[in-house]
Amino acid sequence: MDGKEEILELLRENARLSVEDISAMTKKTPDEVKKIIAELENEGVILKYAAIINPEKDEANKDKVVAEIEIQCQPEREHGFDALAERIYRFPQVKSLYLMSGGYDLKVIIEGDNLKEVAGFVSSKLSTLNGVRSTKTHFLLKKYKENDVLYVEDETDRREGVMA
Structure with missing residues (x-):
């Protein structure tokens, strides 16, 4: 190394x-x-230094709604998926955006103050973009682990029982 x-x-x-x-x-x-x-x-290898915050203990943001949206889209000639991806990642609600293989093309992680706000973003902003064929929205209910960080406290007693 x-x-x-x-x-x-x-x-x-x-x-x-x-x-x-x-x-x-x-x-x-x-x-x-x-x-x-x-x-x-x-060189752009290190882009940012950030703290990892436990969403359950962050009082100011613990009620935020996080959604993962699968997008099937039509790639553009000479730009592929990049031009549509650029239009999507410029929205402030978008926290992450990935090009995927499999049953859909793009995966978007967004955040909003409530379900209505997230639903409105998907229906009025995301699904109306030229090139978007369909969306499927999944709401995050609880984080257990992300980026190798556990968000749950392990309260399990791991001691082995003793047999007499």
């Missing part, structure tokens, strides 16, 4: 590590670490 990969792996696990901590863990000088991180940021 080269220096960049090693530093990326450390930052993936904990983006709050200081340059000094990374330096000690990689046996590189703090200046080398700063230089590598700056290169990764300038």
Whole structure:
């Protein structure tokens, strides 16, 4: 693993590590670490540093409605799915957008204040876009795990029983 990969792996696990901590863990000088991180940021490898928030404990946003929408669409000549994807990801409600293989073409994750707002977005904004053939909306009910982070507290007693 080269220096960049090693530093990326450390930052993936904990983006709050200081340059000094990374330096000690990689046996590189703090200046080398700063230089590598700056290169990764300038090259667009590192796009953003963010906190992972437990939605159940975030009082200000715990009632937000999250929906996953499957979209079947018609690709455009010379642009494929990219032009439609660009129109979709520009909406502020869209949190994630993926090109998929299988039964549908695009997967969109959106967020709204309530069901009516999400339904209105799908019916008036998303489904009316030129190139969208059909949509199928799924509402997120509970997050258990995302990006290797568990959102549920493990309260199970894992001790083995003792037989007499």
